Amino acid sequence: MRILDETALKYIPDRIEDANKGSYGHVLVIAGSNGMSGAAFLSSMAAYRSGAGLVRILTVSKNRTILQTLLPEAIITTYDEREAFESKDCLLSKIKQCLDWASVVVLGPGLSTEYYSKIIVEYVLSECYVPMIIDADALNIIAYDNSLTKYYTDNIIITPHIGEMSRLINIPIEDILADTQKYAKEYANKYGITVVLKSHRSVIAAKEDTFINESGTPAMAKAGSGDVLCGIIAGMFCLGIEDDLAVALGVYIHGLAGNLAGQKQGEHSIIARDILDNIGEVLNRRKRNGLI
Ligand SMILES: NC(=O)C1=CN([C@@H]2O[C@H](COP(=O)(O)OP(=O)(O)OC[C@H]3O[C@@H](n4cnc5c(N)ncnc54)[C@H](OP(=O)(O)O)[C@@H]3O)[C@@H](O)[C@H]2O)[C@@H](O)CC1
Numbered sequence: 001m002r003i004l005d006e007t008a009l010k011y012i013p014d015r016i017e018d019a020n021k022g023s024y025g026h027v028l029v030i031a032g033s034n035g036m037s038g039a040a041f042l043s044s045m046a047a048y049r050s051g052a053g054l055v056r057i058l059t060v061s062k063n064r065t066i067l068q069t070l071l072p073e074a075i076i077t078t079y080d081e082r083e084a085f086e087s088k089d090c091l092l093s094k095i096k097q098c099l100d101w102a103s104v105v106v107l108g109p110g111l112s113t114e115y116y117s118k119i120i121v122e123y124v125l126s127e128c129y130v131p132m133i134i135d136a137d138a139l140n141i142i143a144y145d146n147s148l149t150k151y152y153t154d155n156i157i158i159t160p161h162i163g164e165m166s167r168l169i170n171i172p173i174e175d176i177l178a179d180t181q182k183y184a185k186e187y188a189n190k191y192g193i194t195v196v197l198k199s200h201r202s203v204i205a206a207k208e209d210t211f212i213n214e215s216g217t218p219a220m221a222k223a224g225s226g227d228v229l230c231g232i233i234a235g236m237f238c239l240g241i242e243d244d245l246a247v248a249l250g251v252y253i254h255g256l257a258g259n260l261a262g263q264k265q266g267e268h269s270i271i272a273r274d275i276l277d278n279i280g281e282v283l284n285r286r287k288r289n290g291l292i
């Protein structure tokens with residue numbers, strides 16, 4: 001069992017001198033639905049703030065204008081929910097093109113659990129061959145249809161909060177809270193995936209090691225904090241960090257950025273965007289602290 005401290009920030013590399021945006025990954029964020037564009041924005045912005053070179057958001061058409069306004073740096077590809085009924089092949093081929101482009105995928109924040117989202121989640125699970133961070137509604141869809149776990153591979157990282165974990169394994173929240181390590185490890189071992197079980201002290205059951213995260217603050221108990229985490233983990237992969245460490249370091253940096261945001265804005269007053277605004281300061285600490 002490992003606990004990261006600030007010395008772990010030494011694993012964040014310097015940006016390569018002759019880099020171009022393609023040197024730092026293509027993150028595909030499959031997120032957002034009618035009324036939940038924010039989750040897609042928060043994950044995508046977090047990936048950019050954590051080093052990603054290029055982010056594409058795949059979302060419902062209704063979100064195009066708001067997301068292009070909130071994050072003009074992202075490429076937006078959209079679908080209409082009706083495509084799942086009226087032109088499924090067209091929808092799937094659009095998703096396939098996005099997957100072929102991606103080097104890391106985030107699946108699920110604010111996606112909804114509607115029929116069209118189920119079609120998308122099953123297709124992405126079956127056709128994705130790069131590291132994929134699965135969160136929120138994609139986990140709810142898997143919880144509802146456990147047969148989807150047949151698509152799990154060792155490229156998959158799931159990031160359930162306790163409520164989502166409770167749905168996935170059909171165990172009451174109180175029981176999971178009593179032994180988070182046990183339930184995270186059991187699920188990770190059963191399916192050969194990485195599990196980030198989020199709470200005030202998240203557990204990361206990874207391939208070689210289990211990590212307990214000690215950064216973070218109750219100030220982060222606010223809507224959207226988890227959406228930010230998905231994007232930070234994607235960003236760590238874009239920086240070329242080895243996979244167990246990419247996940248554990250992503251969780252640790254997320255907590256440190258939350259700590260900074262809490263100190264600046266006050267513990268009751270931060271919003272998820274404030275976590276985004278402090279990622280850069282955390283990444284810079286490795287230089288300030290003489291770690292590299
Ligand atoms: N702006 C946007 O677009 C946003 C969009 N969002 C999107 O909304 C969708 C629904 O996601 P959601 O997490 O809000 O609802 P849901 O899955 O029903 O979970 C609640 C249940 O879990 C439990 N629980 C959670 N943590 C726990 C803990 N540590 N310890 C114990 N219990 C814990 C909690 O328990 P309770 O607090 O009631 O005791 C309750 O039972 C999803 O797609 C998401 O991405 C959000 O990200 C917000 C911003």
Ligand SMILES: Nc1ncnc2c1ncn2[C@@H]1O[C@H](COP(=O)(O)OP(=O)(O)O)[C@@H](O)[C@H]1O
Pocket residue numbers: 136160161198199200201202215216217218219220221222223224225226227228229254
């Ligand atoms: N009391 C706390 N202490 C430390 N971290 C917290 C605390 N409350 C929430 N967090 C962190 O904030 C994030 C919340 O994620 P989640 O519940 O998925 O939120 P959302 O679905 O609204 O985005 C998790 O990473 C969790 O570890």
